[in-house]
Amino acid sequence: MSKNFLNPSETSSAVINMGITRGNEKSILKILISGFTAGMFISLAGIGNMTASQTLSQTFDTGFAKLVGASVFPVGLMLCVFTGTSLFTGNSLLTLSFLTKDLSLKNLIRNLFLVWIGNFLGSVFTAYVSFYGGVFSSPIMKKVVIDGAVSKISLSFSQGIFSGFLCNILVAMGVIMAMSAVDAVGKLFACWFPVMLFVLCGYQHVVANMYIIFMGKLLSPETFSMGEIFINHFIPVTIGNFLSGGVFLPLVLYFLYMDKK
Numbered sequence: 546m547s548k549n550f551l552n553p554s555e556t557s558s559a560v561i562n563m564g565i566t567r568g569n570e571k572s573i574l575k576i577l578i579s580g581f582t583a584g585m586f587i588s589l590a591g592i593g594n595m596t597a598s599q600t601l602s603q604t605f606d607t608g609f610a611k612l613v614g615a616s617v618f619p620v621g622l623m624l625c626v627f628t629g630t631s632l633f634t635g636n637s638l639l640t641l642s643f644l645t646k647d648l649s650l651k652n653l654i655r656n657l658f659l660v661w662i663g664n665f666l667g668s669v670f671t672a673y674v675s676f677y678g679g680v681f682s683s684p685i686m687k688k689v690v691i692d693g694a695v696s697k698i699s700l701s702f703s704q705g706i707f708s709g710f711l712c713n714i715l716v717a718m719g720v721i722m723a724m725s726a727v728d729a730v731g732k733l734f735a736c737w738f739p740v741m742l743f744v745l746c747g748y749q750h751v752v753a754n755m756y757i758i759f760m761g762k763l764l765s766p767e768t769f770s771m772g773e774i775f776i777n778h779f780i781p782v783t784i785g786n787f788l789s790g791g792v793f794l795p796l797v798l799y800f801l802y803m804d805k806k
Contacts (some may be wrong), residue, residue: 549727554695556725557802561725564642567631568652571611573659576631580663581670583630586758587757589681590734592680595757596742615744619737621753622716626732627722632752633661633715633783635720637790644799647695648669657791661783668755676763684791694761695768697754707750709785710793712748715739721798751782774780 548773551559570576598614636657642648675681681690700708721737743750758778762769 546717548553549731551725551727553562553725553798554802556721557798559724560638560644560721561642561647561803564639564653565647568639568642568656569635569650570656576659577666579629579631580633580660581667582628582663583625583632583660584664584667584752586628586630586667586754587621587632587664587672587750587752588668588675590618590624591753591756593620594618594740595686595689595693600619612745615738618744618753619719619740620769622719622723622736622740623733625798626720627729631656631663633657633664634716634750634752634786634790636660637650637713637787638717638720638801640791641795641798641803644795645803649764651660655678657787664752667757672756672759672763675760678803680686680732681760690705690757691761691768694758697749697758698773700749700778700781702777702781705781706785706788708749708783709751710789711746711785712743712782713786713788713790714794715743715748715787716750716786717794721794749778749785751779751786754778754782772789789806 548718567576594617597617598610601610601613613742620637622632624630625635639648639653639656643650643653681792716739719739722739723732726732728734758769758774761773764769
């Protein structure tokens with residue numbers, strides 16, 4: 546009887562193989578398209594999260610509305626997992642392939658940089674489509690987006706790093722768990738639980754925030770400056786996301802399962 550999941554050692558090997566394949570991809574265009582598409586998927590999940598939580602909060606308890614919204618957001622990671630597209634947060638795990646000497650530092654940095662750019666372009670594109678499509682045309686939804694964006698860029702630099710760290714512990718673990726699952730249902734549940742938890746807790750995910758912050762800028766241009774957006778939010782959250790998904794978790798997997806190989 547075939548098993549329906551990989552053990553931790555086998556999963557670690559699968560993460561390494563992913564790193565070898567993605568990290569050594571030579572085509573810049575392919576990496577950008579993969580990142581662009583993943584950015585769109587996460588942005589669409591963000592729209593669903595905000596719409597569900599705001600709609601339900603008018604009738605039900607705020608906590609329940611937030612839980613439902615958080616339960617919708619994992620669709621974004623599911624779409625990425627099932628299409629094989631690249632998120633910066635998930636691709637941070639490529640560091641494990643570097644630790645095992647299967648991926649050069651140059652290719653690791655190159656991949657993460659290009660994926661981040663692709664994620665950003667996909668998020669901005671989705672924001673423009675949403676803006677001109679009137680997705681947030683109602684005054685209530687406009688306020689939700691603008692207030693959400695303001696709250697994110699109002700975090701201190703250290704808060705962005707620490708919140709980003711906690712976020713990608715969960716998101717990267719969602720990717721690892723999805724890789725350990727053999728069947729589609731297992732991958733769906735593997736994506737759902739950790740991602741739902743990070744959204745419910747309000748941790749910072751740089752790709753998800755690319756959409757809401759840029760959407761806020763489109764709705765209220767005078768409230769945000771690009772310098773403020775990058776310095777106050779994108780840089781610290783990117784650092785935090787990488788420290789957990791690109792340093793902490795790869796080191797854990799390496800020392801537990803790869804160090805003696």
